[in-house]
Amino acid sequence: MASRVAFGGIPIMRLSKADAVSVVRGVIGLGVNFIDTANAYGDSEEKIGEAISGIKREDLIIASKSTANDKKTFWEHLNLCLDRLRTDYIDIYQMHHVSSVERRDAVFAPGGAFEGLTEAVRAGKVRFPAFSSHSIPLAMEMMKTGNFAVVQLPFNFVDTAACEEAIPLAKELDMGFIGMKPFGGGLLEDAGIAIRYVLQFDGVVPDPGIERLSEMQEIVSIAEGERELSEEDKKTIDALRRELGAHWCHRCDYCQPCPQGIGISSVLTVESLIKRMPFKRAFMMASDSMEKSRTCLECGVCVSRCPYKLPIPELLKNKIALWERVVAENTV
Numbered sequence: 001m002a003s004r005v006a007f008g009g010i011p012i013m014r015l016s017k018a019d020a021v022s023v024v025r026g027v028i029g030l031g032v033n034f035i036d037t038a039n040a041y042g043d044s045e046e047k048i049g050e051a052i053s054g055i056k057r058e059d060l061i062i063a064s065k066s067t068a069n070d071k072k073t074f075w076e077h078l079n080l081c082l083d084r085l086r087t088d089y090i091d092i093y094q095m096h097h098v099s100s101v102e103r104r105d106a107v108f109a110p111g112g113a114f115e116g117l118t119e120a121v122r123a124g125k126v127r128f129p130a131f132s133s134h135s136i137p138l139a140m141e142m143m144k145t146g147n148f149a150v151v152q153l154p155f156n157f158v159d160t161a162a163c164e165e166a167i168p169l170a171k172e173l174d175m176g177f178i179g180m181k182p183f184g185g186g187l188l189e190d191a192g193i194a195i196r197y198v199l200q201f202d203g204v205v206p207d208p209g210i211e212r213l214s215e216m217q218e219i220v221s222i223a224e225g226e227r228e229l230s231e232e233d234k235k236t237i238d239a240l241r242r243e244l245g246a247h248w249c250h251r252c253d254y255c256q257p258c259p260q261g262i263g264i265s266s267v268l269t270v271e272s273l274i275k276r277m278p279f280k281r282a283f284m285m286a287s288d289s290m291e292k293s294r295t296c297l298e299c300g301v302c303v304s305r306c307p308y309k310l311p312i313p314e315l316l317k318n319k320i321a322l323w324e325r326v327v328a329e330n331t332v
């Protein structure tokens with residue numbers, strides 16, 4: 001059984017190895033046995049590997065992910081993961097960010113990553129085949145194939161799409177459900193409300209990215225306390241939904257395709273990347289899409305497709321301004 005909350009291993013990329021090891025060991029000491037990381041999270045797997053060496057392997061549930069499309073790269077990622085985590089099996093291995101039809105088709109093609117995942121389960125190197133996604137409709141299709149034991153989707157009190165159909169579906173299919181971004185990628189600041197909201201849903205394990213032990217101490221004490229949302233909490237949630245709803249991108253990508261090839265959702269959620277990643281890595285990941293977003297023609301096609309009617313061209317300009325400020329602060 002997994003602990004009621006997971007430990008998300010993105011932010012430890014920003015820490016020194018010694019500090020990361022001490023955070024991970026401290027988190028485990030708090031009774032959190034579920035650790036989630038990914039090949040794409042820089043040296044996170046390696047730091048976790050050092051932190052858990054010497055801890056009884058069966059006492060931990062370790063999840064990691066691969067962005068590979070093809071089987072060969074999938075095996076490279078998995079073997080590296082086993083090596084870095086100093087273990088001979090991973091409990092939950094996820095095909096990372098299967099959020100577009102193109103990626104879904106690539107991983108399921110002959111010689112694709114899914115073949116690798118199936119082989120890895122057969123070889124005993126992976127206990128539970130899984131995937132993560134930002135697209136709820138696509139994820140639900142994949143869940144229904146019966147090929148996966150665990151799914152990871154964004155879920156917090158603003159991104160509630162997952163709860164409407166995907167959470168009951170996971171329950172019906174007896175699948176594990178990892179709640180990605182319980183704090184909206186660092187944008188929802190009231191930990192009590194954010195965690196209590198997710199814990200209302202049985203079987204959903206929130207997976208917050210943690211950088212300081214004090215953050216996990218707070219989360220664990222919230223999870224161990226009164227979980228019911230108070231009337232006051234509900235009012236705060238409604239107010240935040242109203243306030244954030246005007247500019248909150250749910251990464252559904254219904255606004256695509258953009259004639260200029262702008263990765264709209266990546267640009268609109270760049271703040272979350274900045275908050276979670278070391279600046280150099282965020283820069284590497286986002287600079288091309290931020291540059292491209294400057295070519296917006298303000299044609300409005302995306303706005304007409306966005307179910308939330310977000311004023312996308314205006315939001316792109318705001319994000320470009322934010323990006324310029326962050327780049328300036330980090331290059332002086």
Ligand code: SF4
Nearest residue numbers: 258296297299300302
């Ligand atoms: S308004 Fe800008 S971002 Fe939206 S579709 Fe047109 S060019 Fe693309």
Ligand code: SF4
Nearest residue numbers: 249250252253255306
């Ligand atoms: S801008 Fe709208 S349609 Fe596009 S990803 Fe965000 S929420 Fe979805």
